Amino acid sequence: MDGSNIPITRLTLPEAAAERLRALITEGVLLPGAKLNERELCEQLGVSRTPLREAFRMLAGDGLLVQLPNRGAQVVALSREDARHAFEMMGALEGFAGELAAARVTDDDIAGLRVLQAEMEAAHACGDLPTYYRINRTIHDAINAIAGNPVLTQTYRTLNARLHALRFRSNFNRAKWEQAVAEHRSMIEALAARDGLALRGLLVRHLCAKQQAVLETMKKQDVQGGTSQ
Amino acid sequence: MDGSNIPITRLTLPEAAAERLRALITEGVLLPGAKLNERELCEQLGVSRTPLREAFRMLAGDGLLVQLPNRGAQVVALSREDARHAFEMMGALEGFAGELAAARVTDDDIAGLRVLQAEMEAAHACGDLPTYYRINRTIHDAINAIAGNPVLTQTYRTLNARLHALRFRSNFNRAKWEQAVAEHRSMIEALAARDGLALRGLLVRHLCAKQQAVLETMKKQDVQGGTSQ
């Protein structure tokens, strides 16, 4: 038979709990450094401690939580150094994705991206920042998908979640926004030209700009030294 | 006071169990696809099911295990496609490490690597394959360390473990060995010249060669389709 090999999957409690916690962390309900009391969370999530602790282990593996023996789990608080390293890695991953994508992209893919780019420019014109962010993320995810390497995609997503947990708000002025939109335009051109090297360079620089914007704001608030992994 | 901020860490049972299991998997005692019976393993490791299951979650996060709801855990069995993707990613990681390392390497680092290179060539001359492999790994780890990005190192290590769990034995003839040793020599030269681009290229090609050797043997035995992540 082989029904396309898609076994239906009911979420098990640890998975469901992990998903919920992941959302709470990336959405900023649980802030970096926050201590997670097991009993308290059990009540809130409606699960017992055993599955919750398994969820903790999963999230710790993703680098969203740190678990200190006999002292519980807390939301990871990245130091500026940690953030720098994470961004550096992210740049490499994005660049690699771009390189692969340029080699594997189809004309349909490019058409789809051009639509997204148009939507993004519209959002930019309207000054609609939330929509811009959403489309921005969609574009980057799309490039990653085109790259066609699940191992890369997995790593990318995980690291992305960790960066989101930073709760950064870069000082995003008009000039930088303009710049970012222009960079996206260049990216799609590079992709259409199947120029992997150029695309890689663009993506790496694109992320470097973001990194700098974030690190600047982090320097200002100067978070008191977070933990390394 | 601040005693250099190194809290002594007694291993908790889940961590200890995970470490032991990880070793069993990478050393090939537990083979790809092997089903892990909880009760059985509990007895063998001398822990109860709760910590063992937390260990499972950790290893699943590392991609060494797959957990099927209500059907237990088993050692991951990578299909040829999965292996291809993992190697592709590994190449990118190594290449990136090389690029960073070239930018950050010190003369002392290079001196140390030259010593390792000499040892490696000696092992090669003697035909001592195990020693060669050990030194080989040491060199690659060293480059990674010089790169100085813990996020990268962590990702590298994890993926490396997954690849080791493949239990591949590439057909490693004299010619390929010779080639590999020569490539290592070039790497150190590139590093000494602080030529990140060249080093990246060398590392990527170096890993491509390995990948091809492994995939060739995988094709021969033709593992019946493993699982994706």
Place this chain on the structure above:
DNA sequence: GTTTGGCATATTGTATACAAAATGCAAGTC
């Protein structure tokens, strides 16, 4: 002969109970 249904068994999933460790506070000491 193959398939289906139902049971017994084995295995995993979850909750809870107990043990061990950390934390906070108050009394005592210098």
Place this chain on the structure above:
DNA sequence: GACTTGCATTTTGTATACAATATGCCAAAC
């Protein structure tokens, strides 16, 4: 007053008990 010390409380770590699900087997039906 600052620093220990010891105890009560809280919190985490581990084991185990119970529930839910999957597995394997055998008999019955087609």
